[in-house]
Amino acid sequence: MDMTITDDVEAERAAFAESLIAAGPSASTACGEWTALDLAAHVVGEERYGGVTTFIARSLVVRGVCVTGTTKLVDAALRLERKRGFTALIDRLRRPMPRLLLHPRVAPLALFEYWTHHDDLIGFDSGSHAVPRTLVKVIPLVLRYQLRQLPAGVRVTVDSGEENQRWSVGPKSGQEVIVGGSPPDLIRWLSGRTTPGDVTMTGPDNVVQTLRVFAGRV
16 A cells, blocks of 8 residues: 555554553653653644644744744643643544644654654664655755754755655755765754764765764754
């Protein structure tokens, strides 16, 4: 059966819920000091109010607008959701997700959110985290989102190794660096995570060295 991005989002969300249960609320994650409980609270919080607020924010991100919440707001949202308790948060993730967040315009960002935080939880060492076929659709959105954090005046081209799956940001007249890797590792690199595979960089040495210290933050 040909899976759509909606299928992949819903499947990843369901798998994430099961992994949260297996890990338990106090499990550590690769997302800073956040525990499994914090990850559950975070993703459930994004679904509040039918996902309207999140849909608006993600619609702006799709247009290239950098939308970030302050630490104070993020902490307040986490505290609010954590009060529900781990079981209630899992129950919410087992119910249908807001349809608004499956709108074609923002569905890739929903997949990014669930897949990345699922990766934060279970890691890549076990090799158990499946890679949805449509995950590649996330790459150009995260790349554009990171434009301001990438070296100024440099054209960054990301190549997933798949046919016609190459995207660029930055000035066309700028020095170009081609960043290559598998879709999951490119997404990990763009979001500041550790990559188990090799992310290659081809271009002028001085620019490549500058880009290698890039640590994306999402």
